[in-house]
Structure formats: C-alpha cells, structure tokens
Amino acid sequence: MPKEKGRTLVAQNKRARHDYHIDATYEAGIVLTGTEVKSLRAGRASLMEGFALVKDGEVWLQNVHIPQYTQGTWTNHAPRRPRKLLLHSDEIAKLIGKTQEAGRTLVPLSLYFSDGKAKVEIALARGKRTHDKRRDIAEREAKRDIERALRRRR
Template sequence: MPREKGRKLVAQNRRARHDYHIDDTYEAGIVLTGTEVKSLRAGRASLVDGFAHVRNGEVWLENVHIPEYAHGTWTNHAARRPRKLLLHREEISRLIGKTQEAGRTLVPLSLYFSEGKAKVEIALARGKREYDKRHDIAERDAQRDIQRELRRRR
C-alpha cells in the first residue's frame, strides 16, 4: 500500500482564531486507537470545545469529539476521551512555563493527516476581550470594502 503524501485536513477550529490571540503554534502527534483513526479517515471530528493541558510532564488533549466508528464493534472508543499528544521534551517544558502565565491556554487549531500520520496543531493562546473581537471584525470589514472599491475602479 503506497504511503500518503501531503496534508489531508480532517477538522478545523475556526472559532479559536476569533476567540483567542494566537501566540505560538506547535504540531503534535496524537495517540489514537484503531477505530479513532478509521473515524478520522472518514472525515469526522469536532474541535469546537477542545483544549489541551500539561499534566505530569505530558500534554493531553481534552474534549475533542471523534465520533464512534460506524462499523466498529465492542472495540469502539469513547467519543470524548482524553488523548495524549506527542511532543518533544523541550517543547513540553516550554509549554509548562508559558501556560502557567496568567490568561494563557492551549487550544487545538486543526486536526489532519500528514504523510499518513494523525497530527494536531495546537496553539498557545490568550483570550480576547469583547472589544478586541469587535475591532477585528471592523478591521476585516474595512479591508473588504477597500478591496471591493479597488476592484470597482479597475
């Protein structure tokens, strides 16, 4: 069986970029069971309520919903179980220091397959206040109006 090439996106957390200021991103492997991998290959997952945290020197992904595999039997997995993330020791120690600062958290941005292996992109993020969100929306609208006006002038 030939090896997959490239990156196949399974799920994306668009809301994270709206609710948080993204400071730094990390690519992590994820420990999965067989039925979880089959469910992901079918393109089924949700990162909406997901978050990650460091516990006992390991990074864990919580609240990510990977639905049960349709053709699974008694070997099926729990949909929202905690899943271990695979990162280098230096990255974990850096995350321990940064997440202990006030207002910092780890949020998943996307879940994808990279060369056949399941990966998750997590971000070190700070929560946005309501006025920051309104400012971003106003800025995006202004840029859209500028682009529309430039296209109209051509």
C-alpha cells in the first residue's frame, strides 16, 4: 500500500481570521480514536466553536465537532470530546506564558492530514474589536475596487 504524501485539508475556520488578530501559528499533532480518523478521512469536521487551552502542562482542543462515524458501532466516539494536542515542551512553555496575558487565546485555524497524520494548526490570537473588523472589510473592498479599475484600463 503506497504511503500518503502531501497535505489534505479536512476543515478550516475562516471565521477565526475575521474575528482575531493572529500573532503566531503552531502545527500540532492530535490524539484521535479510530472512528474519529475515519470520520475525518470522510471530510467531516467543524472548527467553528473550537478553542484550545493549556491545562497541567498539556494543550487540549475543546469543542471541535467531529461527527460520529456512520459505520461505527459501540466503539464510536463522543462528537465534542476534549482532544489532546501534541506539541514540543518548549512550545507549550511559550504558550503558557502567552495565554496568561490579557486578551490572548488559542484558536484552531485548520484541521488536515499531513503525510497521513492528522494535524491541527492553532493560532495564538487576540480578539478584534468591531471597528477593527469594519476597517479590515473597508481595506479589502478598496483593494478590490483598485484591482477592478486597473483591469478595466488594460
């Protein structure tokens, strides 16, 4: 059986980049059960309400919805159970210090398979205020209008 290569995206949290200023990103392994892996390979997951927290020197992914595997029997998993993230100890030490600062949180950005192993990209982030979100939208629309005008001139 050939080894799986490359990166296969399963789920993405597009709302996170809208709601948060991203300071740093980390790639973490994730501890899953067999039926969770099967469900992810079917492309089913939601990161919308997910977050991560550091507890007892470990990082845990909370509230991420991986639906039950349809062919799973009594071995099926709970859809929103806490899942342990696998990071290096120096990365965890940095996250402990950074998340204790006011207004900082850990949010999942994407869930994917990298060379056959399930990974999650988490971000150290600060929440945006409403006026920041409006300014970002205005900048994006202005850039889009400029590009549109340049295309017409050609």
